[in-house]
Amino acid sequence: MFKQYFANMESTAMPLIALWLFLGVFVVVALRVFVFKTTSDFATDAQLPLDDGTAISTREVKS
């Protein structure tokens, strides 16, 4: 039945369905990232570029 339903669907409806699906997922992700964000989960990971360790030396390269 669904096979026939999709087979008889106007082809213009398919991209609209895809678009609504996409927008739905987009909105959920955006809400999760910007509104219901929790900072603790990945706080350590996010700090990684800022952790350079303790500089011992900047050794000159033999020319």
Add this chain to the structure above:
Amino acid sequence: MTTRIERVSYDDATVRKFMLASIIFGAVGMLVGLIIALEMAWPELNMGIPYITFSRLRPLHTNAVIFAFVGNMMFAGVYYSSQRLLKTRMANDTLSAIHFWGWQLIIVAAAITLPLGITTSKEYAELEWPIDIAIALIWVVFAINFFWTLARRNEKHLYVALWFYIATIITVAVLHIVNSFELPLSLTKSYSVFSGVQDALVQWWYGHNAVAFFLTTPILGIMYYFLPKAAERPVYSYRLSIVHFWALVFMYIWAGPHHLLYTALPDWAQSLGMVFSLMLWAPSWGGMLNGLLTLRGAWNKVREDPVLKFFVAGVTFYGMSTFEGPLLSIKSVSALAHYTDWIIAHVHGGALGWNGLMAAGLFYWLAPRLWDRPLHSKKAADAHFWLATIGIVVYMVSMWIAGVNQGLMWRDQNPDGTLVYTSFVETLLAIRPMYIVRAIGGTLYLVGYCVMIWNLLKTIMGAKAVNTTVEVTVGAEAEEDKGVGPMAVIAGRPLWFSIVALVVMGAFFYVDNTILAVGLAIGVLVVGEVAYIVNKRERAGGAASWFGLIERRPFAFTVLTLLAVLVGGVVEIMPMVMSKQAVPTTGNSQKPYTALEQQGRDLYTREGCYVCHSQMIRPMVAEYLRYGEASRPEEFIYDHPFQWGSKRTGPDLHRIGGKYPSLWHYTHMMDPRSTSPGSNMPSFSWLATWKIDPALAPKKLALMQTLGVPYTQADIDSAEANQRKQAQTIVADLAKSNITVDWDSEMVAMIAYLQRMGRDQGVVMTEDVPKTAAVIGGEN
């Protein structure tokens, strides 16, 4: 949890070498770009020299900028940031050295072969098979060095920048290998194993994703490392970076067919490419916003710090380009913009804006640290910034105007349905001023780049190169990792839930029962809810997240990334390559090229005619009126490689066969403006004196036979004789107009190919075409 202190000395020498190579080759690539921009406005600038003709230099320009400038810059960024993020030195100095010198040798080989016309003609993959093999080998060396370093790391977590590097390494390998499937004729000539539509799809799957995984993902990795460093604050949202990464690597690979809209590619593949291109806008802008929002509270630094200034502008251009890309992928927009200079504006927004400005930011960051001396002049860096920014804007605006203008002129029709601008040259003359303005924009950008070179030279001259040594705290394996083996990754609930959800969704579309369908839909929701609740409880109890497990396991991460990348390619390419029905093979009306036509076709690719002429008439009224019947997929079944082109600086040539007499083609190639006043095509006069190798004809036909072209043994055995016979027909025709050329001149072979194009009923004999010299001087 126990920890220890470890001393690490980074390999900064390799970073320095890659950086300097990038700066040098960047200047070369941009200079070649400026030369060809000037040749577009003043075609005589090639001075009749084949090796500096536009169509041969254009691939040199693109290869130099992509693989020499951005490639070396990318390697510098990857080597610098990976060592620091992994808290370890690169695994093997010898591999690093092989990688560096091998890559430079490849660049030199490209710089020699491309002007010589040694090319496969596949855009951004023009290098011939021995160089292709060298690229694959050097890339493997890079991969081994990188993954070996991952295995030796002192930091368990793989920061997001490293994910982008992983995706780059594996995807570029896949793209390069598949698109380089070719059969060699000699050391300097090969033929793609794919033909026509399949070849076009594979090429643009590669071409689009070369942009994605060579020009975008590694630079995003660099952004995620260097932007927080320069801003001295963590990335705005690490969670967003996770979404950004997975969405981008999954979606990008599907978008290749947007380069082939309204072509003979099956419509389903075109639509798929368009939809995924539109969806790409979201992750791309997610990444851009993540970069820009990292500067929240630090915008005052942008005013002072040249590094941040370039990064912010680079990321902004990334946002503009990734908005424009999906826009251009909409079929109705593509109908106007494709083949025009609008596309040139788009790619230079990405190349000059995103890649070029990010590279400058990176160099300004690296030089003071790698030579332990402050940047010589911030004012000079500011001058570079404004010259570059204004240069890009001038370049892009001029090309936007030229593109839209020409696109509209091509399709403009009178009330009676005829074309308003019947001559292609009319549309070219209208945009010529924009070509001059474009060259001015490019000059500004190059001057800014030279200011940067001067500034960096002043910074490092007399300074001592330094390698950094640090003490890092190395944590023992995290408590949450103890006892967690590879099975925990495979048995992870999110993975299985995703698989179950996909299966159920697939079943939903195929079941014939309403109740069952509703049940399946509810089932997905219930399983999702249960998975969410269980996961939340476990996390509250201190358990590690599944993604936390993945991002600490390079092998699992790489496998998942490869799967995400491969899905799109497999779904789009396999049906086209495997299915016999994908492209009709109406062999009764389609004949293979004759030996002479094949020789001429090889000259067509050698000279890079595809750079300015398409061979693809789109199914539109204006194109029908200007060029003739729309191109059909079966017309290209013997085209190894395809020659559809991607830009129309000159008119489409698919149905040029038989449109003009051979005399017209001879005169046109000797002096284009004598037949087409106002044309900016360079002269190809050397074709009249250079000779083909007649002995190659049977070898070429035999190789084509191996590739599936239905030549008989008799065709191969008589190739040389037939070639001469057909050539003499053309020579005799030209002799009637007092033109003397040798039968084995390249000109004759080229004319034979041009006269055959689009005439799928077989060989075009010169008697079939109008012979009146009155045609000469008419529009083309």
